[in-house]
Amino acid sequence: MSGLRFKAVEAAISRLDSIKTREKIKPSQDFGRNVFTTSKMKDYLPKNAYEELIETVDAGRSISHDLAEHISQAMKSWAIGHGATHYTHWFQPLTGATAEKHDAFFEPLPDGSAIEKFTASALVQQEPDASSFPSGGIRNTFEARGYTGWDPSSPAFIFETGGSKTLCIPTIFVSYTGEALDYKAPLLKTMNALDKAAVDVAGFFDKSVTRVFASLGIEQEYFLVDLSLFNARPDLQFTGRTLFGHMSAKGQQLEDHYFGAIPERVLAFMVDLEQEALKLGIPLKTRHNEVAPSQFECAPMFEEINLAIDHNQLLLNLMDQVALRHKFKVLIHEKPYADINGSGKHNNWSLITNTGINLLSPGKTPKNNLMFLTFFVNVIKAVHEYADLLRASIASASNDHRLGANEAPPAIISIFLGSQLNAVLDEVETARVAKKVKSENMLWHGIPKIPELQLDNTDRNRTSPFAFTGNKFEFRAVGSSANSAEPMTVLNAIVANQLIEFKSEVDKQIKKGTKKDLALLNVVRKYIKESKAIRFEGNGYSQAWEDEAQKRGLSNIKTTPKALDVYVSEKTEKLFEKLNIFNKREGEARHEILLENYFKKIQIEARVIGEIVNSLIAPAAFDYQNDLIVNVKGLKELGFKDGAYSSQLNLIERISSHINTILVDAEAMRQERKKANVLEDMRDRAIAYDEKVKPYFDKVRYHLNKLEQIVDDRKWPLPKLRELLFVR
Incomplete structure (x- = not known):
């Protein structure tokens, strides 16, 4: 089997001699x-x-x-x-x-x-x-x-x-x-609900607005691995991630891959992908190296949300197809390799009117500025009220590996606004008039021959799961393999619901004789106060933030089975029924499906671990151990003293210790699987897999990775991370 590994590496290296880049035609023509x-x-x-x-x-x-x-x-x-x-x-x-x-x-x-x-x-x-x-x-x-x-x-x-x-x-x-x-039917319903609610609120400012739609731009991160290397890793084939593997001596620590020169073979794939995507109306605009080795990103222009999601799902199909032409495999798992960055699908969401106005873009007049603040603050309030539901919408077995590590946002839902907009909200909270949201002409200048560079009204916070980035909200917590319809259905729904509540509160004040602008400001100010806890500007990875979030009453639900509970809560059921998105039966069915999907994915990973340990790793370790035993016996027969082969004896002992622990843990994991499989309640089964079966994954991985560093490289059966990440 180790021969297969080296044949795979040899095949991957040989691809460099046959790179073919398609002639790039004018995108607008195709x-x-x-x-x-x-x-x-x-x-x-x-x-x-x-x-x-x-x-x-x-x-x-x-x-x-x-x-x-x-x-x-x-x-x-x-x-x-x-x-x-x-x-x-x-x-x-x-x-x-x-x-x-x-x-x-x-x-x-x-x-x-x-x-x-x-x-x-x-x-x-x-x-x-x-x-x-x-x-x-x-x-x-x-x-x-x-x-x-x-x-x-x-x-x-x-x-x-x-x-x-x-x-x-x-x-x-x-x-x-x-x-x-499916994913599309509920999304279409929320689009309709959001349209109606947003038009009603926009009517306070502009009666010519008759339609509002959500705009979406989806940044798709992914890894590429040579097809031969992929086929030599059963864990990649069946789970989408490497269940074992000691990290390469060189990973991403030199920070030299991000935005670096795109490897020639990868660029050939990207050019081919872009041409095929353009023919299908997918407006791919951006391509670049991402942070981790062999990690990349493509991003389209913004589109109406339904079409953007259809195009992203179509793009995933297309990526697989085009990759095969170039003898690559696309990995869209959120964490295909431990200890380096995972992949997300950043969803950039905004609201656009039929008159061409972005409702989340700061205005230039007091009237437009109040309209911006109204929609801006309503989104913040919606996320604060339904943070747990938003968290559930991005929950999956694969995203659990990513959240809270290596540039991925934490499981705590918070909103980053930037110092300027935070100051604006603090001012609005105490002021009686809506002042202009300043877009200071702060410039970076003074560098010879370099044009002046104007600052945006917000910075970026890569640790924030939900960040405002100038004229849109970026939901960064969405996983790379997810269908964006799920989180966008939730986001559309909670914002629609919040806008309905907002209009009701404003109408009540106007009915009591309060002038419209003051009524709007009163409710906006109230929402700013009520949703302060969700706003956070600091490092989302820090323990200090976890402690602070707990004080603020924000949830930190780290695993999928428990995160999904909110789908069948009374609050969620009322929300979906009110907007005619799901009835109670549909909501419960979704919950059941997501739980089943979770436990089955963990079950598959556990089975793959058992198979690889027993049929690949243990034989390779025993084979090398036997070589060492023969070596020690030979040295003894030649009359060498004990000290001359103490290192070999130490290796034999270490191999025995690691492989014994691995086999014991693999069997214990199998027994826990058997117990979990007989549980009738789907939630109980998912939690059992999460809490009883999954902990063995890291135990087995630790000892197996230690073995990888000991066993003769010629005998190791699986392509190593140094090969998966750097042979391209």
Whole structure:
């Protein structure tokens, strides 16, 4: 098996001789080539149908059957004209991945010929087996019916893979009884709730605002590893992370990877990825090296939240596909390697009006400034009121490894605003008028030949899970493998709810005779006082902050099973039912699904540990130990004194000690798994895996990493971290 390791390393090194960079074409020429955009519909739809579509979408109404028939024919003509042979409803079940079932356009005729056929009913609705996806008990094996339903707000696209082209139609996924079984349906509901609530509050300032939508930019961090090395690590294959491995002598301590020159082979992958993404309308803008070795980031332009999330999920599929062409594997696990930075999916969220105003951008007039403060403070208040729910929205087995370490934010939800905006809120809290939010012309200057550089109105705090960054909030705690729909559904919902509460309180004061601006300020000032505890400007990694957070009454829920409890709390159930996001049954089902997902991932990791220990590590250690024993026997036979081979004896003893401890702990872990598996309550099972099974992971890792440093390198069966991180 050790031979496989060296063959993998050799294969990875040989890739450098065959790097091929695709010719970069002008992005604007290729952008959206494979997307059936509204502008393309104009060329395929009758004029009256096109006008009806635009009017219907703008008004947020449902598309009629007749219009859907027109669109289905237009979509078919466009797709077939671009080489598509099949179509699929593309949806996001609660597995964490996307799902699709392909059907051919062709249909045979009685005379033996065939035609290409695609109807309105095929566009609007399909029927996957709902009991085969996570449902939390909503669907049983004998109750399998579920439906995918077309989402017209996210355009259809053609996905090219394996030499074929498939028309993909973004859809929601619901059960026969109407409950959501996906990430998109609840998100769309919160978008509607947020739109209505924000428009109502914006009406205090600008009656021309008739629509407000959440804008989102998702920064995607990821690691790349050579495909041969990946295939030689069973833990990477089955869990997405290295369960063992002593850290390379050189890691990220020299801080020389971040924003460094992109390795040529990696750049070839990035160029290829960008071209494929642009064809699918994904507006990738940024690429760079991240902090850890072999860690990178790509980021798109901001888009409407539903489309941004669809594009991120599509991007993950695309990254896998393109990486294989370059003999890479993309790792999106939050912590694929211990002791260096993990990966996040930073969600940059803001609110935009139909008039083009960013409601989270400081204004230039007192009126606009009061509007900014209103929405700004309402977001802060919402996060303060529902911090535990926001924490639950980013909880997962993989993100638990990342939160609170190496640049990742802690499990304590807090908000960073920067000294300037904190001072503004402190001033507003005591002042009777809304003053202009200063954007001081503070400049860095005095460096010869360098232009003046203007400071932003906030600094950045990389330890903050939720930070204001000038005209948006950056939710940094979202994990790299997460579907952003989950945290964004929660954020949309809690802000919508807070804006509803705000309008109600302001209306009551106005009804009592208080002038509108003063009523607005009164409630804003009240919210500033009530939400002070959530604001924190310091180092989120420090023990001092944990102590301070406890004094402030902020939660610090470090593991997923307990973090998820808030999903079935009375407060959360009332919130979701009030906004028509989830009913009680749906909320409980989500809770059950997330718990099951957690324990199954830990269960898989435990099984992989047991398999690797018993079939790979122990044999390699015993093999080397036998070599040492033969060596000692030979020295004895040659008449060497005991002191001449004391080092070998010491190594033999150390190997025995480590391998014995590993085997004992692996068996003890297996016994704890057996106990956990028979627990009927899903929460009890998840907590048992968290508290009884998972602690053995670090115990086994410690001793196995010690063995890695002792055993002959030629006999060690698994690619080492120095190879995984630096052979690229």
